[in-house]
């Protein structure tokens with residue numbers, strides 16, 4: 001029996017680093033301190049046992065060798081005129097680097113799961129920058145915490161305990177008692193149920209509400225109507241006073257803000273609000289990143305290509321224009337004629353029209369797990385689990401890079417090995 005302490009969790013953007021893992025005979029027998037989501041992933045479930053292929057989408061999968069699957073994957077991608085390489089968020093940074101190399105080799109478009117969550121945040125950060133901090137600073141200092149369109153009780157179960165609400169820190173010895181917690185959301189979530197104040201906002205009115213808060217903050221309450229987005233002017237003024245009085249205020253926003261009407265302009269406006277609040281106290285804002293290394297893909301893609309996501313290599317040099325080059329733009333226009341989905345589940349999270357197009361074109365899936373993308377795949381290549389069976393680097397939601405150690409030895413090849421072989425085969429097929 002072996003015990004690994006201070007292990008990292010490869011599930012959500014919190015990347016908790018205090019887990020204890022018990023292993024025996026190269027099997028994980030116990031996961032301590034993780035939430036249910038993290039423990040379930042580390043213990044393993046729905047693993048794909050062997051590579052599989054099928055002639056068309058209606059036939060059954062047949063098990064094949066890794067070489068056969070890799071050859072077929074390379075043939076699909078090499079013969080494609082507009083290949084899409086999508087996913088990446090549940091893989092380590094070392095995998096991202098290999099994926100970007102393959103995209104360049106193919107002249108493909110490479111995009112990650114942020115396209116259906118926080119890519120609008122990236123656009124806003126281009127325009128306004130990001131007044132932010134580490135989660136450690138929030139733990140040690142925050143006295144007012146706002147969750148806007150995010151529900152950590154379900155999506156990031158240990159966020160509140162480790163960093164933002166219940167955690168006691170150097171300047172926040174009272175923990176929960178010393179913090180005012182506010183939830184702004186269209187529905188009363190479980191996070192709202194444990195907040196000090198719940199502000200119910202009308203669907204699609206976030207931009208207007210943030211603008212009203214900014215007007216009140218800058219002394220122009222007279223131009224604000226009596227009700228904005230279903231919230232009374234009195235409640236908005238109270239919220240401004242609470243935020244203004246904070247020593248250290250932290251806003252954590254989720255897809256309720258990024259994927260509702262206004263999209264990146266909501267985030268742009270929220271960043272401006274936080275910048276203006278910094279005239280009164282210290283204030284920070286942070287996206288609640290979902291997958292544990294979705295932030296890492298943005299980092300690697302930025303330093304490799306100059307852009308954080310949705311990069312098109314078809315022109316011979318990186319080109320980026322979300323709205324044109326993001327995964328769903330391509331799929332909705334039925335422009336892509338082959339796709340590789342790796343470490344992400346397009347089948348579960350993309351709009352129906354995009355999935356319908358995926359169901360019509362050749363799809364290669366590289367993933368440890370059977371998931372809805374498997375149902376639209378032609379070639380399925382199972383891999384080792386990054387962060388459990390493979391060591392490497394990931395970026396937590398606050399941009400802190402953390403090093404994962406291997407918990408057990410892999411029983412499948414790694415994503416890196418598969419990507420290297422596909423790239424090598426693509427070069428051979430193209431006579432390079």
Ligand code: SF4
Pocket residue numbers: 009010011012013014015016033034035036037038039156157158159
């Ligand atoms: S909160 Fe997230 S990172 Fe932490 S244990 Fe749960 S799933 Fe893992």
